[in-house]
Amino acid sequence: MARDIAETIKRIRKVEGTVSLGTVYSSKYSGGGDSAVADGIRGSYEFTDGRWQGYEGCDFIARYIRIHAHNRGVCPAWHPGAGEKAWIFLDELGVQ
Numbered sequence: 875m876a877r878d879i880a881e882t883i884k885r886i887r888k889v890e891g892t893v894s895l896g897t898v899y900s901s902k903y904s905g906g907g908d909s910a911v912a913d914g915i916r917g918s919y920e921f922t923d924g925r926w927q928g929y930e931g932c933d934f935i936a937r938y939i940r941i942h943a944h945n946r947g948v949c950p951a952w953h954p955g956a957g958e959k960a961w962i963f964l965d966e967l968g969v970q
Contacts, residue, residue, distance in 0.1 A: 893967070896935030903928025903963065911936065917965040931959030936967060 893912045899905065905927035906913065917925035934943040943962050949955040 894937040896937055897929055897932055899927040900930050900961075903961075905964070911964050911967050913966075915966070921963045925965065927964045929962040929964070932962075934962050934964060941967065 893909065895908060895911075903921070903926055905911065905917070905925055910925070910927055915925060917923055921928070929943075929945065931945060931947070933945050935941065943964075945962055946960045949958050949960050951957075
């Protein structure tokens with residue numbers, strides 16, 4: 875069972891400036907909009923909590939800190955979504 879939302883939300887340092895997303899996120903999983911991956915609020919253990927951005931069937935590219943997450947294309951045979959387009963889910967991008 876997922877932990878209580880108040881317990882799982884953690885603040886991290888918000889990115890100053892803007893993050894340029896090179897990929898469009900799904901409207902199903904917007905995470906709160908264009909700045910969601912750098913707003914300082916982490917998602918919970920549930921990707922459906924409204925704080926995660928989802929990218930279906932495509933790579934994720936962020937130009938501010940140059941990240942490129944490669945999508946595997948389709949879900950493998952063992953996955954409940956076998957044969958469907960794979961997702962990439964993002965919460966917060968952090969740089970230390």
